[in-house]
Amino acid sequence: MSDGLTLNKITSQKGISVAEAARRIADLGWTPSYVQEAMTFPTDYKLSKSPRDPMKQVLRSYFPMQEEKDNRVYGALDAALRGDMFRNVEPRWIEWMKLFLAIIPFPEISAARSMSMLGRLAPGEELRTGFTMQMVDEFRHSTIQMNLKKWYMENYIDPSGFDITEAAFGRCYATTIGRQFAEGFLTGDAVTAANVYLQVVAETAFTNTLFVAMPSEAARNGDYALPTVFLSVQSDESRHIGNGHSLLMSVINDPDNHLLLERDLRYAFWQNHAIVDAAIGTIIEYGTANRDKHKESYAELWHRWIYEDYYRTYMLPLEKYGIKIHHDDIAAAWDRMVKKNYVHKIAQFFAVGWPVNFWRIEAQTDKDFEWFEHKYPGWYAEFGDFWRWYGKKSEPGETNMLFDQDNGYVYPHRCWSCLCPCVIREDFCCDEVDGEIYTYCSELCRWTHKVAFASEYEGRPTPAMGRFSGRRNWEEVYHNWDLAEAVKDLGFVRSDGRTLMPQPHLRFDDRRMWTLDHLGKHTIQSPMVLLREMSPADREKHIADYRAGFKIQPFPGH
Amino acid sequence: MSEAQAPLEAARSAAAGAAQFAGSDSRRYNYFEPKGRKATHYEDMTVDVQPDPSRYLLQDWIISFADGTPTYSQTWTKALSSDWHAFRAIDQEWERTHYQRQSTIVGMIAGAVENGRRAGVWKRFDQAWIKVLQNHLGAFKHAEFGLGTSTMHAQRYGYTQMINSAILTNSSYKLRFAQDLTLYLSELALDIPTLDLDAGKQHWLESPIWQPARRAVETIGGATDFLEQYFAVNAVFEPLVAELFRSGFVMQVAAAQNDFLTPTVVAAAEGDYQRNLANAVELFQLLAHDPQHGEHNQALLGGWLEQHGALAIAAAKSLQPIWSLPHVKTAQFNDALDNAIERTRTIASQIGLAASASLAA
Numbered sequence A: 001m002s003d004g005l006t007l008n009k010i011t012s013q014k015g016i017s018v019a020e021a022a023r024r025i026a027d028l029g030w031t032p033s034y035v036q037e038a039m040t041f042p043t044d045y046k047l048s049k050s051p052r053d054p055m056k057q058v059l060r061s062y063f064p065m066q067e068e069k070d071n072r073v074y075g076a077l078d079a080a081l082r083g084d085m086f087r088n089v090e091p092r093w094i095e096w097m098k099l100f101l102a103i104i105p106f107p108e109i110s111a112a113r114s115m116s117m118l119g120r121l122a123p124g125e126e127l128r129t130g131f132t133m134q135m136v137d138e139f140r141h142s143t144i145q146m147n148l149k150k151w152y153m154e155n156y157i158d159p160s161g162f163d164i165t166e167a168a169f170g171r172c173y174a175t176t177i178g179r180q181f182a183e184g185f186l187t188g189d190a191v192t193a194a195n196v197y198l199q200v201v202a203e204t205a206f207t208n209t210l211f212v213a214m215p216s217e218a219a220r221n222g223d224y225a226l227p228t229v230f231l232s233v234q235s236d237e238s239r240h241i242g243n244g245h246s247l248l249m250s251v252i253n254d255p256d257n258h259l260l261l262e263r264d265l266r267y268a269f270w271q272n273h274a275i276v277d278a279a280i281g282t283i284i285e286y287g288t289a290n291r292d293k294h295k296e297s298y299a300e301l302w303h304r305w306i307y308e309d310y311y312r313t314y315m316l317p318l319e320k321y322g323i324k325i326h327h328d329d330i331a332a333a334w335d336r337m338v339k340k341n342y343v344h345k346i347a348q349f350f351a352v353g354w355p356v357n358f359w360r361i362e363a364q365t366d367k368d369f370e371w372f373e374h375k376y377p378g379w380y381a382e383f384g385d386f387w388r389w390y391g392k393k394s395e396p397g398e399t400n401m402l403f404d405q406d407n408g409y410v411y412p413h414r415c416w417s418c419l420c421p422c423v424i425r426e427d428f429c430c431d432e433v434d435g436e437i438y439t440y441c442s443e444l445c446r447w448t449h450k451v452a453f454a455s456e457y458e459g460r461p462t463p464a465m466g467r468f469s470g471r472r473n474w475e476e477v478y479h480n481w482d483l484a485e486a487v488k489d490l491g492f493v494r495s496d497g498r499t500l501m502p503q504p505h506l507r508f509d510d511r512r513m514w515t516l517d518h519l520g521k522h523t524i525q526s527p528m529v530l531l532r533e534m535s536p537a538d539r540e541k542h543i544a545d546y547r548a549g550f551k552i553q554p555f556p557g558h
Numbered sequence B: 001m002s003e004a005q006a007p008l009e010a011a012r013s014a015a016a017g018a019a020q021f022a023g024s025d026s027r028r029y030n031y032f033e034p035k036g037r038k039a040t041h042y043e044d045m046t047v048d049v050q051p052d053p054s055r056y057l058l059q060d061w062i063i064s065f066a067d068g069t070p071t072y073s074q075t076w077t078k079a080l081s082s083d084w085h086a087f088r089a090i091d092q093e094w095e096r097t098h099y100q101r102q103s104t105i106v107g108m109i110a111g112a113v114e115n116g117r118r119a120g121v122w123k124r125f126d127q128a129w130i131k132v133l134q135n136h137l138g139a140f141k142h143a144e145f146g147l148g149t150s151t152m153h154a155q156r157y158g159y160t161q162m163i164n165s166a167i168l169t170n171s172s173y174k175l176r177f178a179q180d181l182t183l184y185l186s187e188l189a190l191d192i193p194t195l196d197l198d199a200g201k202q203h204w205l206e207s208p209i210w211q212p213a214r215r216a217v218e219t220i221g222g223a224t225d226f227l228e229q230y231f232a233v234n235a236v237f238e239p240l241v242a243e244l245f246r247s248g249f250v251m252q253v254a255a256a257q258n259d260f261l262t263p264t265v266v267a268a269a270e271g272d273y274q275r276n277l278a279n280a281v282e283l284f285q286l287l288a289h290d291p292q293h294g295e296h297n298q299a300l301l302g303g304w305l306e307q308h309g310a311l312a313i314a315a316a317k318s319l320q321p322i323w324s325l326p327h328v329k330t331a332q333f334n335d336a337l338d339n340a341i342e343r344t345r346t347i348a349s350q351i352g353l354a355a356s357a358s359l360a361a
């Protein structure tokens, strides 16, 4: 049918404009006079200006649009099965989806909860529909990801690890970072959490790496399902970014909020970087079997999305409103990515900890080495032998690298703020908060715990700010436990009661798979607990030694 | 790797069944107890997505509010449960079914209104009826909106994903319906230029007929206990006021005023409510029959029924004059109110609550 003559045009009648519809809908709200709305979400921000909704969002066009997106996603999953996707998919990749998809549904649904807070705190009702859509979007994201995970479980060669996914999420030594990310969206100061940490930083800056870089890499590994789901998820983000920016603009309007905004932008940027780059950087660089030298590395993607798109075009313009932007933080994060090998060192941590996770991590091999050296010159000298050792130690009965004296790897401290390991040794630091010693991966993480998450900030009371709590140090939970006992306690044992769920290789064969017996007698210890037990002099020496780093022993024959 | 080991290498395909080894047939989520014999898709999508330290959250919640309250806390309602995880939504809603349903409703309403307008059905509407739609359906949309914002607020606080998702979809339905009514009236005004679109809000804010209803809705919005909000919306305000107005008035009366269109728009909300109600009754009857806390919860819910019931009854009675406005009177207010009270009593007894004094009417 030609453009000029559609059924719709012949029969359509005059309707109300979108602007008029949005205006009428915003007028549904009123200021209560009998009973005030319960203000159950604390914030130290002042909100007096109503955020605007430049997108003029209306629910009746939203639901059909989303249903249509869903139809495409579910249609594509069916098509992937008909096309026998799993015959050619790279297991190295799908294994990491056990981790990624264990984590991500909870941050998503947490974002839905955050909209509760923004819906109530934001003055006026113009942005209410935007928050409502975001709430339902996040419900969509969370369940569509649970669905994808179930689909992998049903169709991939090794379902073990997908089958205990939400239980594993609560227990694994690596998933705490995902909970820090998610709880950061909805606990403590409501504006800090839901607007700055979630919308202004996580969604505006980091969803590109999460939801655009991941799909590209998935496709390179023969996985056509994840791109369909996650590009569909990402298509909702522009609305969320818009909501976040509108609210930010109404908050920034009051100079009283500037100090808090400066604090929160610093905290949120640094912590998003520490967490998202650790997890997604590792999955994209180490969870792929594709070593095409023409593709962008994670560092290159980061430069484009975080540095150029976000920092230069979103963050910098905030200066004109009087917000101090900490340029050094962005530079420091970039240095961590390219000069200090953040992602590569995190990948080592994931790998050596394989017995206490719930997916398979295989060794990197010569083909991988070549790509890494090409993209990150100097990589081989620092990491090549590590992966050769890892390959050797992947045979059942070998001593796990954590406990093995041959290879020289030293298990890292854990950062009390971002919960990632303190892998950049020279940046490791400690401080005392309320009489207790804590460890941090970086100065900014120290600042986050001690200065930002406190009851006052630069002399200004901040009674609504959250606190770090819980048993944040995973190693402390299993301090002095026998490794095999810990694995059993974690539940990371397969249905036969003895074979480990995680494996340091991709051999789908009982004869090559590790069992509890192969783990031997080893004791888990928390470096932080040990540090606290030291005398001040020993502690100082330990810190100096730690900062000096370790050297992987040369791999015999190389 | 040596040649001798090569045959041990797994099959090249990464598809299910390509190799047999420990765990290779473990193809179900195995960390929760399904309600039925086999987990439903809804359960797979929902259960345990919001973690709990008493289940798998090994390290506990890791951020707290300044007063020490963790990210999720059982203290956010006075209701007590020996197992917050037992609840499953009756409508089994997850994202796909939610969008399918919402989208179908939106399409159904859009189609009906478009066809109705094309056929000029509004020309046959009784003049007095047009005023009723303008003033009272116009006022009522704000009540729906208030229930939507209250449930939107409440969905932050539930102790499990199942509870919060049920409240979230409830909110989505209410807010959609408030917008349905708003846009429906705006579209009618395109054809009926005398229809004053601001009159509804004015009535909501000022007309004595609507003030008790506004008080009841604001009281729900002012509650700090999220289950009190969820209960007051579904077990009290909906049957006593909202359904009374929708079914006991609009659906009964419209046709006699030559209006076959408005009932189509309003009927969608009755369908929504059936689902929201089923979910709510399921949750509250679980609480009322809790082996450890049943008595405590019955007293608590009974108190909410009493408090919100009194406000809702007052709101309902205050709407009485609306029944005499249409030219052709086909419904009696007293019959409608009796039905609403009876309906509310039935809901209360399904939950397991004794009859409330406020419902003695």
Ligand SMILES: [Fe+2]
Binding pocket: A108, A111, A137, A138, A141, A233
């Ligand atoms: Fe999302």
Ligand SMILES: [Fe+2]
Binding pocket: A274, A415, A416, A417, A418, A419, A420, A440, A441, A442, A445
């Ligand atoms: Fe850190």
